[in-house]
Amino acid sequence: MSTTERYIPDRLQSPWARRLRSWETLLLAVAVAIFTFNAFASPYFLNAWNLSDATFNFTEKAMIAFAMALLIIAGEIDLSVASIVALASTAMGAAAQLGASPTSLVLIGLVVGLLCGAFNGVLVTVMGLPSIVVTIGTMSLFRGISYIVLGDTAYGGYPAGFSFFGQGYVWWVFSFEFVLFCVLALGFGVLLHLTNFGRAVYAVGNNATAALFSGIRVNRVKFILFLLTGLMAGIASVCLTSRLGSTRPSIGFGMELEVVTMVVLGGVNILGGSGNIPGVVIAAFVMGLVTFGLGLLNVPGIVMSIVIGGLLIGVIALPRLCSMWRR
């Protein structure tokens, strides 16, 4: 072969130049706009403690959303997360009645989450079933178990130390949940963007066949992602149960749709293959700010979900509309 070395540059534009024109930049602008609007609309908004309270609107959902983002990028989905929250909470509640310590309650919550994730993962990877169908099934199954155990009743009486996870503050206005949210955001960001595993997630989501042919253990990647999503639902369940101080079978009802909304709003392609964690973090803030701002303005919950839905469609449609106008 001739030795005419052809020079191919590594990059044509710097990573920063590309980031500037990205989805996250647009989303960040939306977040700033909402923040500014809220600051003018309500005198109670710009208050450290009020803002701290507002983070509870999204921290638990966002924890699940990080894992869900990876799962959706890999081309799968888990709609059973809210039901995992309920089942884990029910298990913790039952253990609390038997006098379990806060530490063991947390462990129980995490283990139930992992088991549920493993169950979904086995059905999808070993049996080869489509995840959307599997997790619609387990969505009913997991919450169904909670309903059988609890019926119309509720578990309360959690030990005093348990309340820290949902109500405690690490320092000043920074709640345990918010700090955990930040740590997990960082952790998932690193996992997706800086590790071999994260690269495999993108490869699987873009083309699972080619990834398999490239020597990626596709099913192992998917199984780990279902485990992670279950684990995060377990952690969210600990936080939510601790914050509410009681468990009803309806706990976290409908949460899965808000989680998926957050992920998609964060720029993750619902068909898999692309998206990133910074986008999901910003989307979490956007959704939190909108709910909080509307709450301060005494807007009823129904209207709030209309606004969130409109926001989702609006932000998703915006780039498409822009490119249509340009033509």
Place this chain on the structure above:
Amino acid sequence: MQPQPSAAAVTAVLSLDGVIKDFPGVRALSSVSLSLYPGQVTALVGENGAGKSTVVKILTGIYQPDGGAILVDGAPVQFANAQAAAAHGITAIHQETVLFDELTVAENIFLGHAPKGRFGLIDTAAMIAKSRAILTEIEAPIDPTTRLRDLSIASKHLVAIARALSIDARVVIMDEPTAALSHKEINELYDLVDKLKAQGKAILFISHKFDEIFRIADRFAVFRDGQFVGDGHIADVTQDDLVQMMVGRSVDQIFPKRISAIGKEALKVVGYDHPTEFADISFTLHKGEILGFYGLIGAGRSEVMQALYGITKPSKGAVRIDGDVRIIRSPADAVAHGIVYVPEDRGKQGAITALPIFQNVTLPSLHRTSRHGFLRLAEEFALAREYTARLNLRAASLETAVGNLSGGNQQKVVIAKWLATQPKVIILDEPTKGIDIGSKAAVHEFMAELAAQGLAVIMVSSEIPEVLGMSDRVIVMREGRIVDELKRDEMTPEMLVRRAAGIGDTE
């Protein structure tokens, strides 16, 4: 425009005159001509990649030619789309029938041109009656109200033929219609072809099987490498004549094959069996050797390779790599043991087209470019740069998505990806299919270089010049079995074609 039909085109129902078709980097058809006559079966013969499928797509309006003319009854026409071709009474029955499993037979036959009743609704009763009439005409014992999914493959073919008749076809194109049929079903199909002939329809019959060409065709046309080689009456030629025309007399490409020192055994496959795809596959591959696998499409070559690579599971058999017995359950296992596979379908299996070049190249080598599972971009770029440069890749940058490259350059990315893993055995499945001449030469040259460096190479190829030019040894497969093994100095094009097609065998 004044049509200037050639002498033959005067009576032809449908003909191509000097048709050219270009794809990015490749000329698929260069000035081909073909004529179909009423009441006659014309067999279209040629190796894989000769341009037969492209011709079918041009005749049925799926592709538009870049030059030349399509003539119907001697008058030039243009088929803007498939509907336009159908309106001229041209219909095609494909190798894998394009029908709808969930619809009934009658709905399949009349899809898109169903008889309408009042208010523009489909007149189901009329549709079923007409379907029954057509099915009776071709003596197909099928109830028009059954769902297509409940029919055998052979019956589905009959439905496809009925559909062709329902639009009052004048030209019926059959693309390897017998590939999936049993012996008995094939004979029924022959009877049907005779019947269509008797009705005065012009038939284009594409087949690799010489016995059936001589059984049913009246005329033939031979293509080679996108060029028209010759045509005539089948009665005037022998099988040998056709083989000669197909493969050509000279290997006009220059292959860079070097005679490299054949080393120790690198790979040994013993008694590989698969319930449906292949049986009793045993062969040995040595370091520095290029082992060609030749056969017709469907001979089971890719299936053997994919079993070897851990994609499918053989029911029986063992693999030895460098003398050690290895169990390969997944491609990840195969790669770990030093076997890599460049698949035929680049876009779906070879490359992840949405991802950048460097990520494609480093994907199986990430454990080498990373530390403790963390990516190191600088090392990734270095590795990608090294191997893409060795293959002379052309691209705007290493961050360019692979999907934006030409087919030849995509193939170079896939090969670079595997070389970066420093494999022992590389399997190339149709490595130059659909890529431009320049990239083809680069791939060939590189293959020779790899073998010279002591890599063991398996090349699955349906292109005879490539097989002859590159291989040290060739294994010929037919119907899932190894039928012959030829050394470099024993091979001739005629021999390969005959062995692959089973000509001259006592069956």
